[in-house]
Amino acid sequence: MGAIAEKPIKQPLEDAPSLEDADSYTSIDLGVWRVLFPKEMGSTGFRIPMDKWNTVILAYPLVLRFLQEIYNLNPLLVILVVLLKLWEGVESVLMLYVSSRLLQIIEVGLAEGRPDVHAIAQAIIARLICVTFTATTRWARGYICPILESRVRLHFEDHLLRAKLRLDIPTATDNSSKTQASAYDAWRAFEGLCDASQQVFGLVNQLIFISQQKSGGPLFTLLATVRPIFTLMGHRTLWMKPHVAYSENNAFLRLRSLETMAASRYRGDVIAGNIAGWITAEYHRARDALGLVDSQDAWTQYGTDRTPAAKIAGEWAGELPTLYWALNAMLRPAKFSMTSIAILQQYSSSLNYSLQSLFWDVSRVGKCVTDIKILYETANIQNKIVDGDTPYPRASVDSSKGMEIELRNVSFTYPGDKAKESALRDISFRIPAGSLVVIVGANGSGKSTIIKLLTRMYDAEGGEVLVDGLPIERYRIADLRQTQATLTQDHNLYPLTLAENIGLGYSEHVDDLAMIMQAAADGGAAALLDKFKDGARTNLEPATTAYGYQLDDEKHKGLKSVLSKLEKTAEVSGGEKQRLVASRTFMRFRTGKIKLLSVDEPSSALDPRGEYELFERLREANTGKTMIFVTHRFGHLTKHADLIICMKEGKVAESGTHKDLIARDGEYASLYNVQAQAFAESEVSPQSE
Numbered sequence: 001m002g003a004i005a006e007k008p009i010k011q012p013l014e015d016a017p018s019l020e021d022a023d024s025y026t027s028i029d030l031g032v033w034r035v036l037f038p039k040e041m042g043s044t045g046f047r048i049p050m051d052k053w054n055t056v057i058l059a060y061p062l063v064l065r066f067l068q069e070i071y072n073l074n075p076l077l078v079i080l081v082v083l084l085k086l087w088e089g090v091e092s093v094l095m096l097y098v099s100s101r102l103l104q105i106i107e108v109g110l111a112e113g114r115p116d117v118h119a120i121a122q123a124i125i126a127r128l129i130c131v132t133f134t135a136t137t138r139w140a141r142g143y144i145c146p147i148l149e150s151r152v153r154l155h156f157e158d159h160l161l162r163a164k165l166r167l168d169i170p171t172a173t174d175n176s177s178k179t180q181a182s183a184y185d186a187w188r189a190f191e192g193l194c195d196a197s198q199q200v201f202g203l204v205n206q207l208i209f210i211s212q213q214k215s216g217g218p219l220f221t222l223l224a225t226v227r228p229i230f231t232l233m234g235h236r237t238l239w240m241k242p243h244v245a246y247s248e249n250n251a252f253l254r255l256r257s258l259e260t261m262a263a264s265r266y267r268g269d270v271i272a273g274n275i276a277g278w279i280t281a282e283y284h285r286a287r288d289a290l291g292l293v294d295s296q297d298a299w300t301q302y303g304t305d306r307t308p309a310a311k312i313a314g315e316w317a318g319e320l321p322t323l324y325w326a327l328n329a330m331l332r333p334a335k336f337s338m339t340s341i342a343i344l345q346q347y348s349s350s351l352n353y354s355l356q357s358l359f360w361d362v363s364r365v366g367k368c369v370t371d372i373k374i375l376y377e378t379a380n381i382q383n384k385i386v387d388g389d390t391p392y393p394r395a396s397v398d399s400s401k402g403m404e405i406e407l408r409n410v411s412f413t414y415p416g417d418k419a420k421e422s423a424l425r426d427i428s429f430r431i432p433a434g435s436l437v438v439i440v441g442a443n444g445s446g447k448s449t450i451i452k453l454l455t456r457m458y459d460a461e462g463g464e465v466l467v468d469g470l471p472i473e474r475y476r477i478a479d480l481r482q483t484q485a486t487l488t489q490d491h492n493l494y495p496l497t498l499a500e501n502i503g504l505g506y507s508e509h510v511d512d513l514a515m516i517m518q519a520a521a522d523g524g525a526a527a528l529l530d531k532f533k534d535g536a537r538t539n540l541e542p543a544t545t546a547y548g549y550q551l552d553d554e555k556h557k558g559l560k561s562v563l564s565k566l567e568k569t570a571e572v573s574g575g576e577k578q579r580l581v582a583s584r585t586f587m588r589f590r591t592g593k594i595k596l597l598s599v600d601e602p603s604s605a606l607d608p609r610g611e612y613e614l615f616e617r618l619r620e621a622n623t624g625k626t627m628i629f630v631t632h633r634f635g636h637l638t639k640h641a642d643l644i645i646c647m648k649e650g651k652v653a654e655s656g657t658h659k660d661l662i663a664r665d666g667e668y669a670s671l672y673n674v675q676a677q678a679f680a681e682s683e684v685s686p687q688s689e
């Protein structure tokens with residue numbers, strides 16, 4: 001261990017992140033954390049966040065629209081929920097009233113030596129009625145709110161589903177905070193607004209009631225509010241402050257990485273690599289290196305008082321009501337009794353509680369309004385890939401052979417890319433309509449990126465991508481996508497039936513089983529569909545709602561077996577998945593509209609026969625289509641290709657037919673020879689022995 005302990009903790013980050021606009025924020029260090037705040041806000045002390053309230057006020061029309069939408073879902077339910085919430089504000093005052101009334105009646109009875117049984121019984125019955133009504137309204141709230149919640153969530157889920165589905169890739173990546181908005185936020189925002197209104201209503205009721213009581217009065221009411229206001233003003237919280245917290249403590253970052261390695265996704269690698277011992281030793285070493293530096297989350301550390309002064313002052317402020325009745329007892333002894341002291345104590349603790357709840361609920365209003373804004377903004381996010389207005393195909397162009405493509409001096413860098421060089425640098429080539437093109441090249445040379453530009457997943461940064469002689473951006477995206485079929489290894493299976501997974505290649509015919517079975521046969525998935533009891537109707541990963549809690553392996557075997565049956569999902573191999581996705585592409589061909597097929601290494605998991613058959617069937621479907629294949633394997637495809645584009649480091653190294661490129665003896669020939677040589681060696685070796 002001694003030797004290990006001397007090694008430096010590896011730097012998980014090469015450098016501290018370079019922070020831009022350093023003048024616009026201040027920072028504080030909290031243990032392993034650094035927290036950045038916008039400068040105008042400062043990092044410490046209490047400040048009324050006027051900017052936040054301005055945001056709240058300016059968002060008023062949006063909040064109104066939000067409330068209106070919820071109201072329209074079910075007006076009766078909404079009115080009921082709001083009334084029940086507001087009732088909470090009346091209930092506390094009512095309880096104060098009946099409690100103090102009972103105490104006063106008892107006091108009078110005790111003083112006179114003759115308790116007024118009738119009045120006491122009345123007060124107790126009033127109290128019981130109050131308690132029963134309170135319990136009933138609480139039950140009603142608990143019963144009715146979830147019904148409204150479920151309606152609100154489904155409504156906003158639908159809204160968000162549509163908003164998110166229309167986003168293109170660069171926009172979705174750039175707006176990740178907005179696209180993470182959830183329908184639950186909508187309900188939380190509604191509930192937050194109701195709670196804040198209820199707290200304001202309840203507090204106003206209490207203040208009016210207490211200040212008008214003989215044993216209370218305005219001065220007492222004022223004194224009773226000092227402590228909660230004082231405590232809340234001194235309360236430091238990161239919760240509602242705009243901030244960024246991050247850690248550059250290498251020992252801490254190392255601990256977090258090592259801890260993650262216990263997750264189930266690394267299980268296989270950790271066991272196979274036999275590195276459990278190494279992980280634990282490294283963990284201990286990082287823990288020792290961290291020493292006594294506080295690694296609790298930044299929020300907790302920020303809220304911890306540095307000195308006891310605030311606490312002491314808060315407690316003193318809390319003594320003001322006591323001081324009030326103690327002084328009154330001395331100065332006006334005739335007007336004071338133990339009962340009035342007890343009532344005053346009730347008032348002061350009730351005000352304390354209400355003010356704390358009010359502060360908490362009102363401070364949540366800012367977050368509620370922000371959530372509402374995000375919900376609506378998600379639907380208004382402008383896509384980065386701007387739609388064109390030219391229909392495709394154009395009536396004036398003969399596109400019966402397929403799509404004609406030309407790239408002129410195209411350059412492209414992925415958004416936020418950390419690489420030194422762009423993914424594509426000044427590339428040009430032309431693909432005549434109806435050609436079979438193969439793009440080859442080393443890993444990372446830009447092959448897939450070309451396909452992404454042709455399908456408008458991204459737009460080129462420099463240069464032009466022309467489709468049938470017109471810049472691709474001029475066409476309507478929906479038209480272009482209708483005429484393109486893309487088959488890559490990145491495609492996923494949907495959590496739907498196998499038939500739907502294939503049928504969605506042509507969504508208008510997703511129920512046409514005969515067509516789906518034909519597409520499955522073309523894509524090599526027919527045997528796979530036969531494998532399952534439910535055939536094409538099998539859902540590999542049905543959305544599961546089953547969950548078990550606190551189940552003991554031994555004691556609850558029965559329940560565990562029920563759970564494992566309910567959770568059952570079916571697995572398919574990587575090659576089988578590729579066959580299903582390929583079948584989806586064949587289904588897509590049946591639309592009869594496809595003019596460009598882009599195939600990007602979709603066969604990595606297929607056996608050699610499967611791959612051969614897939615490519616043959618794709619080639620056979622070439623009528624009226626331009627076909628572009630990205631591949632690392634030099635076989636019959638490259639031999640059949642009308643054009644081979646050989647990429648190197650983001651540029652076109654060379655292009656031509658197989659024969660041309662072999663004769664040129666350049667990059668393509670060198671890549672080809674590496675594969676050809678392996679077969680040549682294995683063929684000659686037995687003879688040479």
Ligand SMILES: Nc1ncnc2c1ncn2[C@@H]1O[C@H](COP(=O)(O)OP(=O)(O)OP(=O)(O)O)[C@@H](O)[C@H]1O
Pocket residue numbers: 414415416417418419422423441442443444445446447448449450
């Ligand atoms: N989403 C992305 N974000 C940032 N950089 C990316 C992204 N996708 C690819 N790149 C980078 O762009 C460059 C070109 O990638 P591309 O996927 O086009 O290469 P490729 O030739 O298809 O590679 P391979 O043969 O490994 O599939 C690479 O340097 C890669 O790291």
